[in-house]
Amino acid sequence: MHNRLFALPLVAGAAALALTGCATSSASGDASSDGKIAVVASTNVYGSLVETIGGEHVDVTSILNDPSQDPHSFESSARTQLAVSQADLLIENGGGYDDFMTTLADASDTKADTINVVKLSGLDKGGDTEFNEHVFYSYPTMVKLVDDVTKRLSALDEGDEATFEKNADALTTKLEDLESQTADLKKTYDGEKVSYTEPVPGYLFDAIGLDNVTPEAFAEAIEEGDDVPPAALNKTLQLFSAKTVRLLAYNDQTSSPETEQVQKAAEDNGIPVVGVTETLPKGEDYVSWQQANIDAVQAALQK
Structure with a gap:
């Protein structure tokens, strides 16, 4: 597998701000006061799926969210560290793609559960074959992720479980439609x-x-x-x-x-x-x- 070239300068000032809460608050920074579930995703690909499932009941911080940004490079900030330290759920791609998530989690000493999407996918069989870590282009994997996220959000907020499940069902139907389209194209190409x-x-x-x-x-x-x-x-x-x-x-x-x-x-x-x-x-x-x-x-x- 390939190790992405993410730079993560966790300077002392950023770490200190994260621990004292003096950084500019991210969306998830207010989670404890507004009652929403704070989720931090390594990219807006995963953040988008969580927002679709959780709706108004989640505050999502997507660390990489600029379409003009080279995703092979990343610099941490006090805001990012603060968001991770206050998260209820973390989502990383895994497979060496976004190792900065592990570094951030370790530095913040967060107790939040982490979803590793590569592990969830079951696509990495090991061996000598190069593994393609871009599992966010795998629709069956995204169906698995939607199911996992729904269960975790429901555990964190049992009162809104029905809403999460309804949103997840609608999203899964759309993902399965994408699968169906590619299957149809395969017949021709x-x-x-x-x-x-x-x-x-x-x-x-x-x-x-x-x-x-x-x-x-x-x-x-x-x-x-x-x-x-x-x-x-x-x-x-x-x-x-x-x-x-x-x-x-x-x-x-x-x-x-x-x-x-x-x-x-x-x-x-x-x-x-x-x-x-x-x-x-x-x-x-x-x-x-x-x-x-x-x-x-x-x-x-x-x-």
């Missing part, structure tokens, strides 16, 4: 070759039956922030000059000279480029974001 700059949409591609043929050395170097081996770059560029692939999925939140070169090669050869992200675009919730991803992939495959 199973086995079609595609490429990506990073394995962000890997589980979506798997659900549609698409065959990613990007050289592993290229995608791994990009994800780790390393220089791409020249041979891997050349092989990747040949996918587009030879028109081997139907589309390129490009991570809009990270770029490098190599990824820009690959994007240009795709465009020059008439290969559709589909932008993907690791956090929610502004104004989107989880379902609308993933619906847009499905629609974009389908439109590219139809060209």
Whole structure:
């Protein structure tokens, strides 16, 4: 698995502010006074799902929530530390993706339960195969997460259990519809070759039956922030000059000279480029974001 390059300078001042409550309060900072369940999620992907389930009964802090932010880098603040220290529930991706959550939790000495979505997914089988930690593109995993979040919110606020379950049922229906759409697309596009700059949409591609043929050395170097081996770059560029692939999925939140070169090669050869992200675009919730991803992939495959 890949270890994401998150920087976490927990300076003494930030830690002290978190412990004394002198930092600017986050949404979850008022949880004890307003009676809402305080939830801290590593990204707004998970925060969106909690908000949909919990509604007005939760205060959610999503640590990474800027669509223009490179999710491979993160700097803690006193506000973030305070939110974690006062949380009733923490949600992390896991799989080496957001190790800063463990660091924050340890520094705050929080007693809140933590949902590790990679562990919940059951997708990491171990072994020598590289694990794709972007499990937020796996709809069956999100169904599991919705169920787990609902149970935990209900345990924290038994009086609103019926509301949580009703909201969760509606959300699960929408997630299952996304699954159904990808299953339908698989009937037409199973086995079609595609490429990506990073394995962000890997589980979506798997659900549609698409065959990613990007050289592993290229995608791994990009994800780790390393220089791409020249041979891997050349092989990747040949996918587009030879028109081997139907589309390129490009991570809009990270770029490098190599990824820009690959994007240009795709465009020059008439290969559709589909932008993907690791956090929610502004104004989107989880379902609308993933619906847009499905629609974009389908439109590219139809060209």
